[in-house]
Amino acid sequence: MIAPDSEAGFAAAIAAATAAKTALNLTGYGSKAGFLRPVVAGETLSTRAFRGVSLYAPKELVLSARAGTPLAELEAVLAESGQQMIAEPPRYGFLGGDGVVQSLGGIIACNLSGPRRIAWGAMRDHVLGVRAITGRGEIVRSGGRVLKNVTGLDLAKLLTGSYGTLALLTEITVKVLPIPEATGTLVLHDLTPARAVAALSAALGSPFSVTGAAYLPERAAAAMGYDRPVALIRIEDVAASVAYRLQALRQQLGRYGASALLDQAGSLAIWQAVRDATPLAVGADTMIWRVSVAPSQGPGILERAQSLGLDGYLDWGGGLLLLAGPATQAAAAALSGAVAAVRGGWWLLRAPESLRASLDAVPPEPAALAAIRGRLQSAFDPAGVFTPGKLHAA
Amino acid sequence: MIALPAPNPATLARRDALVAGLRKILPAADGVIADPVRLKPYETDGLTAYRQMPLAVVLPETTEQVAAILAFCQAQNVRVIPRGAGTSLAGGALPLADAVVIGMMRMNRILQIDYADRYAVVQAGVTNLGITRAVEADGFFYAPDPSSQLACMIGGNIGMNSGGAHCLKYGVTANNVLGVKLVTITGDIIELGGTHLDAAGYDWLGIIIGSEGQLGIVTEITVRILRAAEGTRAMLAAFSSNAIAGACVDAIIGSGIIPVALEFMDRPAIHACEAFAHAGYPLDAEAMLIIEVEGSADEQTAMLERIKEICSAFAPTSLKISQNDAESAAIWKGRKGAFGAIGRISPDYLCMDGTIPTSTLPQVLARIEALSAEYGLKVANIFHAGDGNLHPLIMFDANQAGQMQKAEAFGADILRLCVEVGGCLTGEHGVGVEKRDLMKVQFTEIELDLQRAVKSAFDPDWLLNTAKVFPLDRLPARASLPHAA
């Protein structure tokens, strides 16, 4: 593993790899090495020695940090000024629990967002600028440190979510926001998936700025100590607003039956669990899927997944599914087929090695787009050395 | 003045044959415009100082027609200019003499509205306000709200990644689009994203939105629609200097409050807008903030009281909390009519659009004032204070020899200043032709080459909106050679 501590170091390592045509697996701390497809690379290039916050202007709501900065370190810095990452990046429990370190670069490269995505956008919506190194070993910037910027093509967005297959991110500037004064949750009990999503849609279609809307079916609910399925609706704001809006929502959603309120501590705990996929039942050989569909399609996908032996829960008002279950080629094909049929997207976050190489970890592209992607990859990485195979078969 | 590339004489010579070919694709009457009188309205956009008649204008009605036109143009090696409503202030829709303008105004249908899943599918020629109009009776709205929203089209908003006064809370175009139908220069129709929040694979939407018609033509867009808050209310706070008003903005944001809108106007802007709108703006103030909050009536009151308390620490020269919708509307009326107001006191004006770190506002405004004296041209400043997007309005008279050039030079100096203090050339209007030659102020040649290569990945022959965004001196060989076949 190579782990330079300067941009110049990264640039030199990359230029050398390109010259020698040695593929590089771009990583931070390797927590998400098992995501998507297996990488075929002769060398690993890690950002772990390139860390630290380089700029933090709380009054301008911006923070820049080097790619290897651990997420926890960054959130601690923000918390000192009463601020936080807006998109609630998850620390998936199945990655190995508290001991696992995630880098900012990794979170950005995978565009991972938590429950608040439904109200305030994804990680990609908060990336204001990046510094990155291309396959030619050239340092490039895109975006900047201001909140509004449409100067030139938005390469920062293109790199966000590209899983290390276009360039190495070395420094990222994100928009941040204040931590809300209060958090409260309305819990609806015992709804079927379809009725639960209807309730969540009603909440998200209300004027009350819901910032979390999840549904835990029986097994996921049980994992969180509930004996029946629960639908969860979160409000974050000043305390008086939270109290008022929860009450108003409770009334508006009366037709969905009995409900309860969670206090601040209870709310923070349950939403952290939703964020971190804690309710997923994960074994050594399980495959794990992250699926994004229109919310009303969520229940159908859940049902299909359950019929294939998988189970999980719904977030984003029904539009995000986290699913886990026994890994078989047939179940994987059936599930991705069902998601494709409703024109949704998926990420195969984990699968046994034997399966990973032979599955589409993200939806295949139409031919015209695949051709554009090929040219685009050559533009960033002419020798094809960056994390080959991770997203699509090389 | 900004140069345009020499037209391709071969294309000009084949004009009649090309028009005939286009008419085969669009047989409906008026689908192809070639008559000079009827071409005239297309010779410019919101950057009216620049005019150029195109070779022809086509007005397709379906995605398939757009695909056929692009495939035809590529086969014939003809440049194309995508056009929405033509309100671009950067000259993004300015024609070229050898180019076919593809006007999207006939693709103006709303195809689907889904409240349960909170999206609408619309054609590119639907106006920005048209989306909100279609859903507001049900309490919903489309969030990005450029001041030009009555006229500008969602396809043009995609082109420029447009913003508005409320993007501090709700984000800009890129944050509110779920999917697009993109037609490539080869005539392929590609669906990107969909009706779900996060698309897997590369963030194609992210690179398309704001690409100024460089990568393809967008014909259909799936936008997020949001439920409106229970109500909104505005307040006005005036101060004795720009620096104090700027410090007050910092204090508001620093307190953890994020208003839905936070707008700043300097003295010249206050005076121009007041004369125009009679909004009751304080004429004795040096700077003024418009602050808007939303929620129930009680929530609004509580929030405005907190903000008022913060403002009070900065010795405001006046503070006014609106008591009802009518008073809020009056406060906004002046701000929303700002461009018209400047138009009344000056024969011509240039609207600049840089972004700066908000902390540098006092320093930047002082520098702009000094430049204003140097150039002998007046300027009024309007600022989206929450997000650092600064709109200096430079006043001049194009009929006086040299003033236009002076105004452009003044504007360029302001944009250089924005970059120098850590900001950027454009926050929401785009690069277009206007800021094309300034791109090197913000980017290195390596960075520009990478962007050029991305463009080439979509449009290898550089036929889409050529001569915009990228400085002309290093156009790829095939784009700069007029005779390339």
Ligand SMILES: Cc1cc2nc3c(=O)[nH]c(=O)nc-3n(C[C@H](O)[C@H](O)[C@H](O)COP(=O)(O)OP(=O)(O)OC[C@H]3O[C@@H](n4cnc5c(N)ncnc54)[C@H](O)[C@@H]3O)c2cc1C
């Ligand atoms: C009075 C006034 C106020 C304004 N206020 C604001 C404001 O508050 N915020 C803001 O952001 N902007 C503002 N603008 C600028 C302008 O309105 C926006 O840039 C708007 O998005 C342009 O939309 P349009 O339909 O007029 O597009 P056009 O001007 O026709 O085109 C804009 C760009 O998009 C490309 N394009 C158009 N349609 C498509 C398509 N279907 N596919 C691909 N590319 C396409 C064009 O080639 C061009 O590069 C204002 C302009 C005026 C005149």
